[in-house]
Amino acid sequence: MATTAGDATVNQFTAALEELDVGWTLTTTDELPGELERFPEPIVGVPFPFEDVSLPESIPRAERSDGVKAASTGVTAATLGIVEYGSVVVESKPPETEPVSLYADTHVAVVRLEDIVDSMSDAFAELGPRLRETGGNAIIATGPSATADMGALVRGVHGPSDVHVVIVK
């Protein structure tokens, strides 16, 4: 997989996130539960499609429709991070990922350090085979939902007004 790990990657990625006014945390598997628990409640999460990092037991699973709609925080995995743009890629597996990342006020995206790629071309080199082979969705999400239709830039229209990226070493 075309990845670049290491400090330089983290520095560039987090710089891009800051430019988008997106919060970030760099953490380890062990510390992940604590990092996620501190987000505002009600909080819901979706199991991660990773073998080595999983959604902490302490985060309530998204099950009820009204719970997802009313969540302050929605925790999902992001399967790629893109350094150049400060984007994260949110896929549709498991199927609750999309509503949880979309309806909460704050979307917390958990991305593994090794899944952070440099460029959009690198991201598409990953996404092409995935979409062809297994279908599904991939949302390239960059910063919060926003509109300028009402006379000035306003955050949080139909999607989350805040995004926080948690990078797991």
Next chain:
Amino acid sequence: MSRKSKRAKAAQIRETMAAEGASVRENTRGFNQGRYDTVADLENYEELKDEARRIKEDAIERLPELIDQLTETIEANGGTVYLAEDEADANEYIASLVESDETVVKSKSMTTEEIEVNEHLEAEGANVVETDLGEWVLQVADEAPSHLVAPAIHKSRESIAELFREQFDPDRPLDTPEDLTAFASEYLADAFENADVGMTGANFLTADSGSMMLVTSEGNARKTVTATDRHVAVAGVEKIVPSVEDLQPFVELIGRSGTGQDITAYISLLTPPVETATFGEDELEGSDDRDFHLVLIDNGRMAMREDEQLRETLYCIRCSACANTCANFQQVGGHEFGGETYTGGIAGGWETGVHGLDSSEEFVDLCTGCSRCVEACPVGIDIPWINTVVRDRINRGAEDHSYDFLVDGLTPDAEEGGMSLQKRFFGNFVTVAKLGSLFAPVSNRLASFGPNRWIAERLLGVDQRRDMPQFSRETLKKWASERDGPADPDREVVFMADTYTNYMHVERGKAAIRALEALNVDVEVADVTESGRAALSQGMVATATRHGERVADELLPHVEDGRDVVIVEPSDLAMLRDDYGRLLDAETYEQLSENSYEILEYVYGLLENGADADALRDGNGTEIAYHGHCQQRTLGLAAHTEAVLEELGYDLVTSDVECCGMAGSFGFKQQYYDVSMAVGEELREQFSTPEAEGRTIVASGTSCHDQLTDLMKQDVPHPIELVAP
């Protein structure tokens, strides 16, 4: 257009500018500046554009095959594909997917505007709700989009607040953009709750995976799909590209080109029927049985593909750059500069292709051919050329022959059909200029004489408020024929004096020749003056071609003898460098294109090659304000003028407006005078800042000269007049 309708048109444009101009201006200029800023950060911008162009060329070439492949893939994924021949066909099919009392939530899609699906579904009893905030505002206001990307760009915050007050009588005041946004998203959250069907467009479709790409920033397209278990996507057939990887350059270009963002908040890559969970009564439900229908719209596109001139339109990704960068669009917006559905420069192609010439005729003359959009377009579409072709087709179809007998002698064009007298007058201006010069100064007095101005306005639509150009009794050609050039020249040039330089603005031609001779260049003035620019700008392609052939006949022997071609007027140079590629055979075009130079580009080259700058007039710190010409900038040549002026010691400030607003004959036309002056106003402001005020104003284009002279009430020489000895 008759005289009466010219006046009516002028009044209509004035009204729209008064109501919508300020909002459109502010927003489009913001987008345009954003584009300049964000592409400047993109190292491989030009390569990405080339790649995007290549992908689109290839995709349209292989379109029938890609339609089949996409259909197979989507059907294998469990969706259905319907290829709709036209609007009626598409609407009938879509209506069959929706029950009469159901609610359809929609994300923004220009293609659904094109087929007017909302009206159709509503007539069948369905409830249709637009969920993009801008689209929803327009739905509430019952107005049409005025921009490809930001459909309500013409509405100010105040007018939206007023609209909500009237329509919803909200129980709290809605004043700030935050209030308005919150109100709208709450209202729309209810719509999502009750939605039965989600309708989206598609910015791209990939034949290999059956995926679609949606570009949004609000998140409403995501909700439209998530909140419903029936997904209907409507897209033109031209949206198909071969593979997922082909999307990458477009992802990087589309936001930058349009709203000037590096990327929009959400690029959704969906492979429908999507498996995203949906909201059950109590619990989230996996949605294995989501219904998916892709409605592919032909509606004239396959015919556009066969149409050599309109085909390029199909490469358009509807990013809106061509509208945002357009000086005229910035003033009038898409309600004037647009047809039934599409807006901005490329609307000429789209409307002609999907709705017919009638829809284009209303607005296509607002494209002056300034060419600033060509470099902004991420797929490099020659938008001005498409509009020229559209004008040409309109000219050929026009039926008003009433005054033809008057101009037949004056306007020896090669056009068939009864095109408007105004077009024939401006398109054949060289003939008028010849006569004007021959009879100067009597002709000048006659042209400025009140009753004659009145006649000119009534008959030809030449606005009375414009000063008529003054003809010179002695042509440049005549003046030059009496000169002896340098005894032992380093180089030889053939100088093509354009119509204005030869018959009217003779001073700039004299200065050019003096400067060249001072740099030890021998100058011969060509007999031919008209490049065909005037005719081309009126859509008179046959006449322009005839002029081009004459230019080639005259200039090529000189080129073969080793002479370079030098031209003062950028719009005429652009004919040789660029437009002749469409009008003349490839070899002729190449020879002319490669051997022709703008005057200061040529001077720059001479100085670079060791010519003595002391032979020219030293600037000594003279403070000047310089306005480059639009086509000169597109050719990348304004920089040469600036470099020469700086090298000679002039103290320079430059304008950064896209166009002066005169654009050849455009600003003389009665129906467009106000637009032209509004565009010029920005230039006037730039040259009235404390930094620029009081400086000598210089401009490279004849039109810019006329416009700036009007605006600034001072003489506006060509830069060569400053530097020539």
